[in-house]
Amino acid sequence: MTSLDSLRTPSLSALTIDSVQRAEESPEAMIQLHGVVKRFSNAAGVFTVLKGIDLTINRGEFVSIVGKSGSGKSTLLNMITGIDHPTEGQVVVNGADIYTGVSESQRSKWRGRNLGIVFQFFQLLPMLTLLENVMLPMDYVDMYDFDERPNRAMDLLKLVGLEKFANKLPVLVSTGQQQLAAIARAMACDPPLLVADEPTGNLDSRSADTIIQLFELFVSQGKTIAMVTHDPSLTSRTHRNIILSDGELIDETVSRSLPQLRHRHMMEFTRLAKEQIYQPHETILSRNDPVNHFFMIRDGEVEILLLQDDKHEFVFSRLRPGEFFGEVELLRGGSSIASVRAAEKPVKVLSLPRADFLRVIQESPITAEAIDKVIQKRLNGNTPHATRNL
Numbered sequence: 001m002t003s004l005d006s007l008r009t010p011s012l013s014a015l016t017i018d019s020v021q022r023a024e025e026s027p028e029a030m031i032q033l034h035g036v037v038k039r040f041s042n043a044a045g046v047f048t049v050l051k052g053i054d055l056t057i058n059r060g061e062f063v064s065i066v067g068k069s070g071s072g073k074s075t076l077l078n079m080i081t082g083i084d085h086p087t088e089g090q091v092v093v094n095g096a097d098i099y100t101g102v103s104e105s106q107r108s109k110w111r112g113r114n115l116g117i118v119f120q121f122f123q124l125l126p127m128l129t130l131l132e133n134v135m136l137p138m139d140y141v142d143m144y145d146f147d148e149r150p151n152r153a154m155d156l157l158k159l160v161g162l163e164k165f166a167n168k169l170p171v172l173v174s175t176g177q178q179q180l181a182a183i184a185r186a187m188a189c190d191p192p193l194l195v196a197d198e199p200t201g202n203l204d205s206r207s208a209d210t211i212i213q214l215f216e217l218f219v220s221q222g223k224t225i226a227m228v229t230h231d232p233s234l235t236s237r238t239h240r241n242i243i244l245s246d247g248e249l250i251d252e253t254v255s256r257s258l259p260q261l262r263h264r265h266m267m268e269f270t271r272l273a274k275e276q277i278y279q280p281h282e283t284i285l286s287r288n289d290p291v292n293h294f295f296m297i298r299d300g301e302v303e304i305l306l307l308q309d310d311k312h313e314f315v316f317s318r319l320r321p322g323e324f325f326g327e328v329e330l331l332r333g334g335s336s337i338a339s340v341r342a343a344e345k346p347v348k349v350l351s352l353p354r355a356d357f358l359r360v361i362q363e364s365p366i367t368a369e370a371i372d373k374v375i376q377k378r379l380n381g382n383t384p385h386a387t388r389n390l
């Protein structure tokens, strides 16, 4: 594979956004959704598919989006790409507010320059060769010199390993190869953002792996990727996993801490959890205190302190984002034998009231089992983060 850098044209590295409005800058953010609501009306009435989505995806992030069929994943992507428009709320992509004061045709040109889009069914034009398909976006937004376009398209086909098939029609190559050509087409104008809706949904696992490797290459070169997928083997390879449940986002700290929970339980915890911030070295739980909450770490690290010889406290271990504490006491009873405090930096934790935690865990045996494994490890002291009696 050739490097994407070699395909870059210096004059176009600073992408223009045409007449699309510049939004207030948050330089690290590639995608920002603020209070996005989407309603559809049909004969049966009004149906709210997205119920107020707030989401930021930063530049260079590789994010997977999952959720049950009908949860609103494709609708969410359509808000980001500008293919559809929100009923309420604001969408800022690559610094541009894409819905305020922008016509459909302006948005379409903006999309051509700023986004690559890949769908489950590749949507290559059947009467054009692979090379011509890859050249199409460059023609549409008039990027790159006319004479340069075939070479650039060929370089992109090389990048995805299809140079030998450049002059074939889509029907003459495999479905995996068609999807690779669709990815080459999506990258034709060197967009900073790639949006993919189940890009491997129609492929065997080997072709799916080739595609994810290609996405990993793009991300290593600074691209941002938002990808809807049903495949757990792919979500594990992304930086972040976002879960949609019935048009709402599940708190990522909840899903990361308790991945075995059903989505409806994760949503319940999302609604019930309270965020608290502790300053460096501030105590969160004291030894001998009753434990009334389950704590999940959102940001920063905590130190677990045990007592040595009934006298001196020492730092037994540290817990990081995605880890939790308080569960031993909640599930087995008793006061806290360890103290827990923020480490050197401020810590954000999510806390859940005892009764809610116990009720949901009772309804989710698979989560109870997973938590029990963590407890066993901690009680046996055989992990780097193990804590006795915490």
Ligand SMILES: Nc1ncnc2c1ncn2[C@@H]1O[C@H](COP(=O)(O)OP(=O)(O)OP(=O)(O)O)[C@@H](O)[C@H]1O
Residues within 6 Å of the ligand: 040, 041, 042, 047, 049, 067, 068, 069, 070, 071, 072, 073, 074, 075, 076
């Ligand atoms: N144009 C539309 N008009 C009316 N309802 C729609 C429209 N588009 C989507 N919906 C409805 O919105 C809901 C969410 O659809 P969406 O396609 O976003 O789900 P999804 O999470 O992508 O599902 P899947 O995994 O099956 O692709 C569905 O109930 C769907 O029927």
Ligand SMILES: [Mg+2]
Residues within 6 Å of the ligand: 073, 074, 075, 197
């Ligand atoms: Mg969908």
